[in-house]
Amino acid sequence: MSYEDIKAAALRIAPFVRRTPTIKLEHCAGFDLRNDFHLKLECLQVSGSFKIRGAANRVRSLPPERIQRGLVAASGGNHGLATAYMAHQSGVPATIFLPSNASPIKEEKLRRWGAEVRRAGNVWDEAQEAALAFAERQGAFCMHPFADEAIVSGQGTVALEMVEQLPEADLYIVAIGGGGLIAGMSQVIKTVNPKARIIGVEPVGSPTLRACFDAGRVVRLAEVTTRVATMACGRTDEGIYEIARRNVDDIVLVDDDAMQRAAALLWFEFGIAADLSGAASLAAVMSGALVPPPGARIAGLVCGSGVDGFNA
Template sequence: MSVEAIKAAVERVRPHIRRTPVLRLEHCSDATIPSGTHLKLECLQVSGSFKIRGAVNRVKSLSAHAIAKGLVAASGGNHGLATAYMARQSGVPATIFLPTNASPLKEQKLRKLGAEVRYAGAVWDEAHQAATAHARESGAFYMHPFADDAIVSGQGTIGVEMLEQIPDADLYIIAIGGGGLIAGVSQVVKAMKPKARIVGVEPVGSPTLHACFAAGHVVRLPQVTTRVATMACGRTDESIYEIARRHVDDIVLVSDEAMQRAAELLWFEFGIAADLSGAASLAALMAGAVRPKPGERVAGLVCGAGVDGLSA
């Protein structure tokens, strides 16, 4: 993966995605949110999250023969939805493996997209094992959510848009599941703005890259306890870790409850329906896990849609 690959992905995915808007957070009752914070609303993206960018870039890089037997994915929800969407667009079947903590609403959406849904294991890593086995047996193409250069390059197109839409931002706060999103975004942002600060956000119950940074190499978490299925990953990929090690300045941890509060605020104050991963950037600010330096202009990402905050 390279900046050139991300720029090529911009052209490849452009006809198939939305250029999502950016919201400046003003007139907010929560004083912990810095004035002028901007959020890019990927919750309004095709399929409901940023994941469609990577899925489009991967599928459009393949021949019709390569996907003739269908697409397979393991997902906490959002990557599965993007894969199912691209399978429907391509006229091939999709089989999506979910962990048991995945959102029932996302399962319903998958079925409406025509995907076959199978549950396997309590966390993504176990669903991944079942999905790869199915792909080998069926001949379908496996859509890895982060250990795939084309997927990560597609996610990096968000960074290109953020640089264009929020040109004065110098602190970027990005949610982490497996790490593909922050790998793509950090690579292009650091290339264009080397002095920008990039901070990743992980759940306390799934500190995947945080643990790798502490160890100095890729490690597997002994357990994953977060209820946020879209951010639950026991082990990242070596290539993702190497990109993050070079380009990500810090990784902070937030509780599931902090993400819940942020999702509720997004709905109550701004009418934005975000899932818990989508609320992670804002949660890091509200919980004080990320403290902007004086004068830093903040750009976050609402990376996925959901109903987690709608009870507020």
């Protein structure tokens, strides 16, 4: 996967996505921020998250007969919604496998897009096993959320827009689930601005890439305890790890409550409806897990929408 692949993906997915806006975090009574900090609002994206970028690129890269028997995905919610949307656009059925900790609201949205929803396992990895077995039985195409070049190239198009919208940014903060988003984005960012720093954010209860960085190889977590289904992954992909190892400068960990507080601030101060993964960039700074250098110009990402901040 190259920078040119990501540029090609941007052209391929243009009919299916929005160019989402950015907002500067200022005039905020709930948070004393000393850095210039902008967020890109992928919570306003088609299907509610950045995931449509990868899903659209994967589906539009396939011959129509390959998806004739439907699309299948395992998801904490957002990838499933993107898959269901592309199935709807393509006129084929979608079957989405959710772990037990996935949001009931995201499940309802999946059904509204016409997807068949099945619960399987307690974490994404277990739902993925069920999805793969189902896809093989049905002859359907299984949409992996991160171990797929076309998916990762699609996710990288977020950064193509960010480097244009925020040309002065020199510190990027990106949430990590399986790692596809940060892998794709980092290819763009380091190509355009090799001196920019890229910081990943993972839950304390699912330090998937952090554990790999510490071990110097891909490892499987002994357990996943975070309640953030969209950031819960026991093992990343070898290719994702290699890209992240080259491009990502550090990974910080935040607890679920820190993301909850950040989601609440985004809602009450800015009217932004973020899910917990969408609040992770802000949570890293609010919690002190990441202390930006003075003068750093920060670009974060509200990667997914949700109601997690409404009742905090």
